[in-house]
Amino acid sequence: MQKIITLSTDKKNGLYDITGQVTDLIKASDISTGIASVYARGSTCAIMIQENWDESVQNDVVNLLQKLVPHGIWQHDHQDDNGDSHLKSGLIGASQTIPIIDNKPGLSTWQNIFFCEFDGPREKREVMVTMISDK
Amino acid sequence: MQKIITLSTDKKNGLYDITGQVTDLIKASDISTGIASVYARGSTCAIMIQENWDESVQNDVVNLLQKLVPHGIWQHDHQDDNGDSHLKSGLIGASQTIPIIDNKPGLSTWQNIFFCEFDGPREKREVMVTMISDK
Amino acid sequence: MQKIITLSTDKKNGLYDITGQVTDLIKASDISTGIASVYARGSTCAIMIQENWDESVQNDVVNLLQKLVPHGIWQHDHQDDNGDSHLKSGLIGASQTIPIIDNKPGLSTWQNIFFCEFDGPREKREVMVTMISDK
Numbered sequence: 001m002q003k004i005i006t007l008s009t010d011k012k013n014g015l016y017d018i019t020g021q022v023t024d025l026i027k028a029s030d031i032s033t034g035i036a037s038v039y040a041r042g043s044t045c046a047i048m049i050q051e052n053w054d055e056s057v058q059n060d061v062v063n064l065l066q067k068l069v070p071h072g073i074w075q076h077d078h079q080d081d082n083g084d085s086h087l088k089s090g091l092i093g094a095s096q097t098i099p100i101i102d103n104k105p106g107l108s109t110w111q112n113i114f115f116c117e118f119d120g121p122r123e124k125r126e127v128m129v130t131m132i133s134d135k
Numbered sequence: 136m137q138k139i140i141t142l143s144t145d146k147k148n149g150l151y152d153i154t155g156q157v158t159d160l161i162k163a164s165d166i167s168t169g170i171a172s173v174y175a176r177g178s179t180c181a182i183m184i185q186e187n188w189d190e191s192v193q194n195d196v197v198n199l200l201q202k203l204v205p206h207g208i209w210q211h212d213h214q215d216d217n218g219d220s221h222l223k224s225g226l227i228g229a230s231q232t233i234p235i236i237d238n239k240p241g242l243s244t245w246q247n248i249f250f251c252e253f254d255g256p257r258e259k260r261e262v263m264v265t266m267i268s269d270k
Numbered sequence: 271m272q273k274i275i276t277l278s279t280d281k282k283n284g285l286y287d288i289t290g291q292v293t294d295l296i297k298a299s300d301i302s303t304g305i306a307s308v309y310a311r312g313s314t315c316a317i318m319i320q321e322n323w324d325e326s327v328q329n330d331v332v333n334l335l336q337k338l339v340p341h342g343i344w345q346h347d348h349q350d351d352n353g354d355s356h357l358k359s360g361l362i363g364a365s366q367t368i369p370i371i372d373n374k375p376g377l378s379t380w381q382n383i384f385f386c387e388f389d390g391p392r393e394k395r396e397v398m399v400t401m402i403s404d405k
Contacts (some may be wrong), residue, residue, distance in 0.1 A: 002168045002234060002269055015380040033272045035307045035400050037170045037232045041243040043186040049364040050356060051313040054216050055348035057356045064357050065346075068338060069199060076191035086185060087199050094184040094246070095232045097307045097365045099272060099398040106398050108167045111364070128234040128241050130170050134272055134402050137369060137404055139305045164384050172305045172367045176378040178321040204334060211326035221320060221327045222334050229319040229381070230367045263369040263376050266307050 001029040003016035005127040011122035013066070013088075015048065015058040018127060019105070019112045025129050026100055034100045034133040041126040044119035046086035052112040061116070065091070085119035092116055100131065136164040140262040142191035144255035148201070148223075150183065150193040151250045153262060154240070160264050161235055169235045169268040177258040179220035179254035187247035196251070200226070202229065220254035227251055271299040275397040279390035282338070283358075285318065285328040288397060289375065289382045295377040295399050296370055304370045304403040312357035314389035316362035322382035331386070335361070355389035362386055368400065 007019045018038075026036055040047050051057045065088045074083025098113065099106035105113070115127055140156045153173075161171055175182050186192045200223045209218025233248065234241035240248070250262055275291045290306075296306055310317050322325045335358045343354025368383065369376035375383070385397055 002236070003201065032401070035402065037206065039234050039241065041246070043184065043192075043243065043245045048360045049313065050360050051346075053349070055354065056344075056349060057313075057360075060344040060346050060353050060357055062362055064361075066337060068203060071187065074191075074195040075198075076186075076195050079188070079191060083192065083195050087195055090183045090185050090196055091199075091226070091361070093228060093231065093363060095365050096363065097232050097309070098305065099309050099400045101272070101398070106309065106311065108313065108396070110313045111311070126234070126243070130168070130234045130269055132170065132402060134266060134400055137371070138303060154389040158351075172369065174367065174369050174376065176376065176381070178319065178378070178380045203338060209326075211321075211330050214323070218327065218330050222330055222365075225318045225320050225331055226334075226361070228363060228366065232367050258374070263371070265303070265369045265404055267305065267402060 002130045004085050009117040009122050009125060012065045012118050013062045014117050015061060017052055018114050022113050023105055023128055025134055026131060027107055029131045031100050031131050032103050033131045036098045037130045039128045041128055042113060044089050046089050046116040047096045048092055048116050049096055049111050050114050051110045067128045071078040076103050082119050088118040136231050137265045140209055142260050144252040144260060146255050148197045149252050150196060151247045152187050152247050153250050154247045157248050157264055158240055161240055161266060163240060164214050164266045166235050166266050171233045171235055172265045174230045174263045176263055179224050181224050181229060181251040182231045183249045183251050184231055184246050185249050186245045217254050223253040272400045277395050279387040279392050279395060281390050283332045284387050285331060285384040287322055287382050288385050292399055293375055294384050296375055297373060299401040301401050301403045302373050303372050306368045306370055307400045309365045309398045311398055314359050316359050316364060316386040317366045318362055318384045318386050319366055319381050320384050321380045337340060352389050358388040
């Protein structure tokens, strides 16, 4: 089964927890064991598995990437002024593949699934979730 | 269906667009919806989803990684003088999993699939593409 | 087929080669061609494909990440003092998807599969391996 999650983002850089939506899709798929491939459809965004106890790690992710990939010093900035957004996207990666266990995402206690926005705010972002049984 | 893409690279560090070859393989697979797992067979290369409007982002990727991972300061350099190549490979990652939608790669407008060379030039590099239906 | 690999880790930061265990699971699966999704169940660890000629590259990975993500300067440190562990985990990523070729992991000569520990030592870490045929 393949489904799109759509979301809007309200910050230039920010992490958005989509664990609930992915869990609902997996439940609807009736797949007991297998994988869910979670894919960010955009070259200035990404998918990250990360803790969501509170907002501290999410803020740290944004701050780390701003240090590693400063704004305004890239060749691509002459076109769109968003060279850093593309580089952050490439560094984190568009896809993560999550095991499906007992018809649920096989995350550990502190793992959540985040959509990473690096060039927001955006009215509509798309995440494609493809679920495949191992049977 | 599983197929190899082979390519040669002409630079020490460079990104090579393989979207056309992956698209052709997906078409030949007759899979309507599912996933294509794209895997770089080498520990000094990687796969990245990135924009391909022109060469600016590709150059920026090479420059960013050269800043983050300088050449010549690693323990592994005493063997092969390519410690930085391995580190860039590990940071970006050997695999990306792309949704197949309507028998095509489910990329957004500005997303392309790149093979990242970090220890070229090489006569023959291999990318393994495994396509699996969600049915 | 889906199976868990468990391991214990003896360092704060270190790479642990799990290629043998993944190879054994693939053999037991009887899958000839397909994919093996390898997933680290923890938000302070990751999966990396990397060379294992000797320990040099593994040490370089630990040292690179310590430079890029210093300890003790993150918002999350006020809770657990392990903000850097989470950031390294997010940067490398929880999952890698490896092709299965001829009932073996489709690695190249110098590729091995590593579990990356960023917040050890830990008595029990879990890696979920989900194998799916392309037939």
